Amino acid sequence: MAIRRGRGVAAINYPTGMNLGGDPTQALVHSTPTGNFMVTLSSVDLGQGMKQIMAQICAETIGVPTDRVVVDTADTDTGPHCMGTFASRGTHRAGNAVIQAAKEARQVMLEVAAEELEVNASDLETDGQGNILVKGAPQKSISIFDVALSAHFKRGRSISGRGMFLIPRSYPEKETGAMKPSTCYAHACTVAEVEVDDETGEVTVLTVKNVFEIGRALNPKMVEQQLVGGSWMGISHALYETTEPYYPNRDHGGTDFNQYLMPGPGDLAETEIIVLERPSADGPYGAKGPGEMCANPQIPAVANAVFDAVGVRIDTLPITPERILRALKAQAN
Amino acid sequence: MAKVPVQFTLNGSEKAEFIDSGTTLLNALRDKIGDTSPKGGCHQGTCGACSVIIDGELRLSCLTLAETCNGAAITTTSGLAEGGVLHPLQRAFLDAFATQCGFCTPGMIMAAKVLLDHTPNPSRDEVVEALSGNICRCTGYEPIIQAVLTAARANSQNAA
Numbered sequence: 001m002a003i004r005r006g007r008g009v010a011a012i013n014y015p016t017g018m019n020l021g022g023d024p025t026q027a028l029v030h031s032t033p034t035g036n037f038m039v040t041l042s043s044v045d046l047g048q049g050m051k052q053i054m055a056q057i058c059a060e061t062i063g064v065p066t067d068r069v070v071v072d073t074a075d076t077d078t079g080p081h082c083m084g085t086f087a088s089r090g091t092h093r094a095g096n097a098v099i100q101a102a103k104e105a106r107q108v109m110l111e112v113a114a115e116e117l118e119v120n121a122s123d124l125e126t127d128g129q130g131n132i133l134v135k136g137a138p139q140k141s142i143s144i145f146d147v148a149l150s151a152h153f154k155r156g157r158s159i160s161g162r163g164m165f166l167i168p169r170s171y172p173e174k175e176t177g178a179m180k181p182s183t184c185y186a187h188a189c190t191v192a193e194v195e196v197d198d199e200t201g202e203v204t205v206l207t208v209k210n211v212f213e214i215g216r217a218l219n220p221k222m223v224e225q226q227l228v229g230g231s232w233m234g235i236s237h238a239l240y241e242t243t244e245p246y247y248p249n250r251d252h253g254g255t256d257f258n259q260y261l262m263p264g265p266g267d268l269a270e271t272e273i274i275v276l277e278r279p280s281a282d283g284p285y286g287a288k289g290p291g292e293m294c295a296n297p298q299i300p301a302v303a304n305a306v307f308d309a310v311g312v313r314i315d316t317l318p319i320t321p322e323r324i325l326r327a328l329k330a331q332a333n
Numbered sequence: 334m335a336k337v338p339v340q341f342t343l344n345g346s347e348k349a350e351f352i353d354s355g356t357t358l359l360n361a362l363r364d365k366i367g368d369t370s371p372k373g374g375c376h377q378g379t380c381g382a383c384s385v386i387i388d389g390e391l392r393l394s395c396l397t398l399a400e401t402c403n404g405a406a407i408t409t410t411s412g413l414a415e416g417g418v419l420h421p422l423q424r425a426f427l428d429a430f431a432t433q434c435g436f437c438t439p440g441m442i443m444a445a446k447v448l449l450d451h452t453p454n455p456s457r458d459e460v461v462e463a464l465s466g467n468i469c470r471c472t473g474y475e476p477i478i479q480a481v482l483t484a485a486r487a488n489s490q491n492a493a
Contacts, residue, residue, distance in 0.1 A: 047434030047471055225430040225476065232473025258379045265461045265474040 006309025010300035014293030015182030017089035026080035027097035030160035035148035042079035061102035063126025088289025095284030096165035104161025201321030215288030234298025344412025361399035370411035381467030410439035433471030
């Protein structure tokens with residue numbers, strides 16, 4: 001009986017979004033009378049930072065500072081349609097919709113500015129600081145505040161735009177079954193080191209080293225935050241979380257989240273995160289979805305590490321001490 | 334049911350309410366007084382989201398009857414900022430990206446504050462121990478641990 005050490009590796013290829021009945025998200029953008037911009041979505045910010053990212057995308061597209069954009073999310077009674085925040089789809093789907101809406105709003109904004117400055121709209125550019133300038137003659141300019149006031153009170157224009165992003169449903173080819181379930185894939189690879197006590201079946205994760213390829217990191221600190229939390233959650237899926245912890249009798253199962261185990265702050269493995277940026281072809285400013293996929297590769301990596309340590313393949317999650325001991329017993333017989 | 338009077342200090346100001354006997358401090362704070370910074374997670378004393386400080390000690394407000402708090406001094410996370418300036422712990426949580434959905438955050442900050450009040454320069458193990466009664470689903474804990482250590486360093490520099 002001994003503590004045995006093992007190392008496992010796993011790599012994943014993760015589709016951004018889903019392929020059920022098609023995967024649409026809509027967005028609306030409009031200016032307030034003072035030249036702030038409002039993004040209306042039905043997408044939900046679960047704390048992952050959807051509002052911040054959508055504000056950045058809208059601001060970048062229109063050419064204003066991010067703090068000039070307000071994002072209103074998640075009233076499915078009144079908002080434009082969104083399939084939801086899941087499957088790592090929020091940034092990619094909603095972001096593309098926001099870009100389309102913001103482009104349309106920007107065009108109206110430039111048209112109003114052109115009338116005020118008596119120039120052609122195609123000769124105008126934004127400075128990113130809240131002003132619109134004549135290209136090559138920046139002394140001729142107007143603030144977006146004044147453009148909005150003009151649109152609202154003088155020109156009778158609505159500085160607004162509609163955005164729609166749809167990944168159409170992909171049906172399998174009848175002969176081959178081939179299909180294109182997604183247009184955008186993120187990638188990750190994890191190496192996990194574990195210690196397994198072959199007397200108690202207990203697994204201790206020593207280190208988790210992750211590389212994530214997530215397209216362009218639109219907000220690098222928030223991406224890192226997702227990945228750190230996701231790596232922890234992957235370990236949690238691999239070793240702890242289940243609604244039926246007391247196999248085989250369901251009657252002895254947990255009744256609420258108090259009996260749904262997760263690793264606490266004292267159970268953390270030494271964790272390393274490396275981000276690779278390979279901008280996606282159809283993502284908003286090159287983004288892919290880092291959300292759900294970042295909790296995936298740790299699971300097979302831990303399973304492989306357990307195999308490396310004690311020579312048993314556990315193919316049911318979570319990898320509990322009981323499952324390891326049963327497998328060791330079966331292996332000995 | 335007859336109401337019972339309770340009177341205590343919340344974040345330095347006197348509060349007096351008539352409540353139903355048996356009301357938890359958590360419900361009294363949130364529903365009667367309007368301080369929603371303590372969160373109701375499990376309502377069974379296991380998640381730590383409702384943590385508050387009563388007379389300097391960390392307490393679970395979901396397991397504390399409000400009528401037992403007569404005369405007590407209660408601190409919640411909403412009382413930490415002074416004049417619009419965030420408490421060093423709040424600042425450190427922001428800077429370390431130690432919050433995502435935010436539901437555990439007030440309880441984490443309460444637990445961390447009691448730790449730093451008693452142990453201004455804690456080791457990492459002491460931080461882990463202090464936070465071990467609080468559950469977080471989003472962050473993986475590491476950013477929270479780092480935030481508490483950073484706040485402790487900031488405090489000791491200010492004191493020096």
